[in-house]
Amino acid sequence: MAIIELGNVHSTIKEASKELMHRLNEALAVETPGFSFSSTYNRGFWDGKTRFLNKKTGQFPTGLLSYVAKTLKKHGEEYEIVDNRTPVGYSLDKEITLSHKKLGQITLRDYQYESVEKGLASSRGIINVATNGGKTEIACGIIKSILPHLKKGQRIAFFTHSTEIFNQSAKRLSERLQIKVGKIGAGTWDEQQVTVVMIPTIQKYYKKPKKPTATKKLKDLQAESKRLKDLSLRDKSYKDEYKNAQEAVKEYTKQQMEKLNDGYNKGKGFLDSLVGFIADEAHHSSSDTWYNIFMSLENCYFRYGLTGTVDESNEINLFRLYGCTGKIVKKVTNKFLIENGYSAKPVVYFLPIDTKSIDYVDYQTARDQGIINNKERNQAFVDKVLERAKSGKQCLIIVNETTHGEIILNMLSDQGITVDFTHGEMTKTHRQKVLDRLDEGSLDVLIATSILDEGVDVSGINCLFLMAGGKSMRQMLQRIGRGLRKKEDGSGLEVYDALDYHNEFLVDHTAERYQTYKNEEFEVKKL
DSSP, X not given: XXXXXXXXXXXXXXXXXXXXXXXXXXXXXXXXXXXGGOHHHHTTSOOSEEEOOBTTTTEEEGGXXXXXXXXXXXXXXXXXXXXXXXXXXXXXXXXXXXEETTTEEEEOOHHHHHHHHHHHHHSEEEEEEOTTSOHHHHHHHHHHHHXXXXXXXXXXXXXXXXXXXXXXXXXXXXHHHTSOOEEXXXXXXXXXXXXXXXXXXXXXXXXXXXXXXXXXXXXXXXXXXXXXXXHHHHOGGGHHHHHHHHXXXXXXXXXXXXHHHHHHHHHHHHHHHEEEEEETTGGXXXXXXXXXXXXXXXXXXXXXXEESOOOTTOHHHHHHHHHHSOSEEEEEOHHHHXXXXXXXXXXXXXXXXXXXXXXXXXXXXXXIIIIITOHHHHHHHHHHHHHHHHTTOOEXXXXXXXXXHHHHHHHHTTSSSOEEEEOTTSOHHHHHHHHHHHHHTOOSEEEEOGGGSSSOOOTTOSEEEETTOOOOHHHHHHHHHTTOBOOTTOOOEEEEEEEOOSSHHHHHHHHHHHHHHHHTTOEEEEO
C-alpha cells in the first residue's frame, strides 16, 4: 500500500511500485508551451513536458494531492495519508461580522460564509469568486477565524502585486477587521500579525543573494580597476594604484553583499513567520515569481488563492496555480451573483464596424490598422460614448495601448463632456485623483489601459466600452466585473464591443469574446 506523507509545500509518496510511480509521473506532467521550438525536444533529449513529480524522491506539490489521489483510485491502488504538518487552529462562529465604514457593520453573505467554512476545513485551496462577489470580505472572514489562535511571532500575509491594490487592500483589511495591518511594499516595511505584501518587493528578499547587484558605482570601480591593470602590465609604476583599485572593488562588493544579506535575513525572517497566506488575483501564481515565492513558504499551513477566473484550458498554469494552494474549494459565478441580486446584469451591445477589409497581414499589423488606428472603428465608439455620456451615463473606455488612448482622448476633447486618460506611465497620485473624480461623479468619461483590469474599484460606471479587442477570457471578465456592482437606480451595466469582421485575426477574436459572453449567460445584442 502506498503512503503519502503530507507537508505544507511538498508531499512525498512512498512504498509505491515502479509501475505506479510511472503512472503518477505521467498524471503530473503537462506539455510545456512552445516545446516544439526547443532544440532539446527536437534532438530527442526531452519529451516537451513539465513534470510536477520527482520520480527519485516521490515528491510533488501538496496542492496537487487531488490529482495523485485520483490517479491512485483510477488504478485501484490503496493508499494511506500521513499528515506531517503542524496544524494551526481556527474557530468559526455561526455568523461572521465585519466592520464597514459606511454601513457600520456587515454580516457575510451565505456564499461568502460557505467560502470561509470550506476554506478553513481544507486549510488550503482556490476560492473562485466572480468579480463583485466580495473576495476581500471572504479573506477577512478567514483571517478573523484564525487570528485568535496564532502564537506569538506567527503571521498571516495577504499578497498582491500592484500599488493600487496594495494600498486598497491594506485599508480594507484594517477597516473590516478593526486591527492595525502591516505593509511591506511601496517603500514601507511594517510587519504586523496581518501584513499586506507586494510581490515585487518580497521577491528581492526570498532567495539568498550570490553576488552584488551590478550598480553603476560597481561597474565604474571595476572599469577603473581594469584600466589600471592594463596600465600596470605596461608600466610597473601603476602597480600600487591597481592594487588600491582592486581593494576598492572588494570593499564595495563586501558592503553591497552585507546589505543584500541583511535584506535577505529580514525577508526570510518575515516569510518564515508566516503560518498562512492569501494570494489576491491568484491566477498570477503561474508566473515564476509568484510560484517560486509561494513554494518557498515552508511554514504556511493555511494557503489560499482568491481569483475571479480560473482558465482550465491552460494546463501548466492550472497545475502551478493548484500546486501553490490546492484545488477549487468554492466557486461563485457571475450568473449566481446576478440571479441573486448581488450584481447588476450586464447587456453586451456589439457595434457594427463599417470599414475596409485588411487582408494578408500579420497580427500586429492587423491590430494597428484594424483597431488602434482604424478611423471608422474609433469614430463608431466615440459617437456612442458621446451619446451615452450626454444622456447622463458615466463611461469607462478600456484600451491596451497608450497611443490608442491618446487618439480617443483627442477625439473626445472639446465635445462638451469631462474626459481624462490614465495609464501606467502616469504618476500614482494622478491615477488616484482620476479615480476619485470618477467616484465622486465629476468625470463623465475615463479612458484607461490595463492598469484598471484587476482590483481597482470603478463600480459607479454605467457604460463600459471595450475598445481593446483581444480574446482573453480572464481579462474580459475582469474588465466587465469592474462595473457589475448594482447601481442605486437599479440599472445594470451597458457593455459595448465591436464586430471586428475586417480581418481574419480580429474575426476569430470577436467570435471568442462572443462565446465568453454566452458562456457567462450575459444578454448579447447587435446594434
